[in-house]
Amino acid sequence: MIQVQNLRKEFGSKVAVDGVSFAVEKGEVLGFLGPNGAGKSTTMRMVTGYFRPTAGSISVGGVDMLENPEQAKQSIGYLPENAPLYSDMTVASFLAFTAELRGLSGVAKSKALDRVLELCFLENVRNQSVDTLSKGYRHRTCFAQSIIHDPDVLILDEPTDGLDPNQKHEVRSMIRRMGENKAIIFSTHILEEVEAACSRAIIIDRGKVVADGTPDELKQRGPTAGSVLVGLSKAAGAKAEVEKVKGVSRSEIVKESGDQLVLRAFASNGTKRSDLARELAQLAQSKSWVLEELHQEEGKLDEVFRSITRSEVEAPAAA
Amino acid sequence: MTKRDLHNTLAVFKREFLAYFNSPVLYVIVVIFLLASQGFAFFFGQFLDTNNASLTQPFFFWHPWIYVVLAPAVGMRLWSEEHRLGTIELLMTMPLSPWSAIVGKFLAAAVVWLIGLALTFPIVMTVNFLGEPDSGPIITGYLASYLYALGCLAVTSAASAYTRSQVVCFILSVALCLVFTLIGYPGIIDVAVRAMPSSMEWVVRFISYLSFMDHFFEMSKGILVIRDVVYFLSMIVVALVVTSLGLRAKRA
Numbered sequence: 134m135i136q137v138q139n140l141r142k143e144f145g146s147k148v149a150v151d152g153v154s155f156a157v158e159k160g161e162v163l164g165f166l167g168p169n170g171a172g173k174s175t176t177m178r179m180v181t182g183y184f185r186p187t188a189g190s191i192s193v194g195g196v197d198m199l200e201n202p203e204q205a206k207q208s209i210g211y212l213p214e215n216a217p218l219y220s221d222m223t224v225a226s227f228l229a230f231t232a233e234l235r236g237l238s239g240v241a242k243s244k245a246l247d248r249v250l251e252l253c254f255l256e257n258v259r260n261q262s263v264d265t266l267s268k269g270y271r272h273r274t275c276f277a278q279s280i281i282h283d284p285d286v287l288i289l290d291e292p293t294d295g296l297d298p299n300q301k302h303e304v305r306s307m308i309r310r311m312g313e314n315k316a317i318i319f320s321t322h323i324l325e326e327v328e329a330a331c332s333r334a335i336i337i338d339r340g341k342v343v344a345d346g347t348p349d350e351l352k353q354r355g356p357t358a359g360s361v362l363v364g365l366s367k368a369a370g371a372k373a374e375v376e377k378v379k380g381v382s383r384s385e386i387v388k389e390s391g392d393q394l395v396l397r398a399f400a401s402n403g404t405k406r407s408d409l410a411r412e413l414a415q416l417a418q419s420k421s422w423v424l425e426e427l428h429q430e431e432g433k434l435d436e437v438f439r440s441i442t443r444s445e446v447e448a449p450a451a452a
Numbered sequence: 453m454t455k456r457d458l459h460n461t462l463a464v465f466k467r468e469f470l471a472y473f474n475s476p477v478l479y480v481i482v483v484i485f486l487l488a489s490q491g492f493a494f495f496f497g498q499f500l501d502t503n504n505a506s507l508t509q510p511f512f513f514w515h516p517w518i519y520v521v522l523a524p525a526v527g528m529r530l531w532s533e534e535h536r537l538g539t540i541e542l543l544m545t546m547p548l549s550p551w552s553a554i555v556g557k558f559l560a561a562a563v564v565w566l567i568g569l570a571l572t573f574p575i576v577m578t579v580n581f582l583g584e585p586d587s588g589p590i591i592t593g594y595l596a597s598y599l600y601a602l603g604c605l606a607v608t609s610a611a612s613a614y615t616r617s618q619v620v621c622f623i624l625s626v627a628l629c630l631v632f633t634l635i636g637y638p639g640i641i642d643v644a645v646r647a648m649p650s651s652m653e654w655v656v657r658f659i660s661y662l663s664f665m666d667h668f669f670e671m672s673k674g675i676l677v678i679r680d681v682v683y684f685l686s687m688i689v690v691a692l693v694v695t696s697l698g699l700r701a702k703r704a
Contacts, residue, residue, distance in 0.1 A: 219471070
């Protein structure tokens, strides 16, 4: 549904987005991750046709955004960052206005209006002025605007920003539900959100895509992914013994206090975490160590995020 | 213009028009306009003293000066407000051509002004009650006055496309409208002509020809010249093109 090729955006001499390419198909929810100022919003603004890219191509639903913007925009629903609204309108009149711009009128318009009011839990503020709404309601009103024409493509810039935990959960499950038959891109800072709602994630840093994969694949790239954590007591010389086990490439002591010891054993290539854990349990038994903890690390997304994006910040600035 | 464009223009027009009536600013401006236009006519224009059943000198003469201040006050929210609220991002990612939005918004301000101008009808009734005015100059006077207001509104629309601050937009538009008014003011033209070598007189004449005032005077005297109407309409088109360039630059 969405095809983006070598997208580039310069603001004066500053390069905000530098050669970003990705594709999103129907039924996919793509998470956009990245530190502040990495180019997430700029990329989304180009995909939605708000910014004109310096170079590159964008096609949405098979229509070229640069050559035929009005047609391409028809299949997109967009929730901009900070959920802007016309403060002088009521919720219903604002949504009716956006429905009209989407080409809906008459019965189709009022049906669409009722549908989104129900879907976004806005019925009780229907005739309230946007000015008087709380942040959560404002956000949901703008979200309702993005789905009023039931678009094939949804682009959401930080859809859960500023919401309370319950509302976050609501929005996330809504995204997941709608992701079944739409192509969705959403950006976020919250990594657990990616695991909760995305089928695929892209990490952007300094305008470039630095990682692209399913949340599970990304987690594998973490420094501790695939290791096994062993908590032992009364285990003298355990580190050396553990390193002799088949399939362990190296190990490190995470914590040591008194006769208690927590070790992290890294699997060598091609060794499964579960096999490694079993070997380590057997070792502890044969040495009559007290095994207090055994944990297979899946890797954490925030570790991956930090290791990928921070290493570039710390590296000497290479133009 | 397709049917779809018309539908979109109408939707934007409707929203903007209703927004005007939801804000107290509009009522204040209309009241000030009515007070100023009638007040000038009676106190400075010597509407009653001249003993002349005409609106040209006492009434329409003052309109450009009122518009220089009040038209920017009406038009300043057009695009500045969109920039400030961030709704410009919503509007420009909707499937509508920027022209539908520009024209829709401008028309909303134009119709608002038409209502304001129509509310000056008591003075027309007064002059008809007191004497027997020639209705030709009154009609062309109103047309000239309205076109002048539209010119100022279009200039304000252009200024508002470049800034998110209504205050900046207001000051900038008042300055621009003032320039367009003054460069055609007879006193100023005379001074300029005398200051310049005679070979350069055509430059002054040309610049003054571009002013709103030059064309306003002709029409308000009751001479309906197509040329002047075309002038105002083309100035409006130019200002709206500048608006569209401003919006594009902001999205660059």
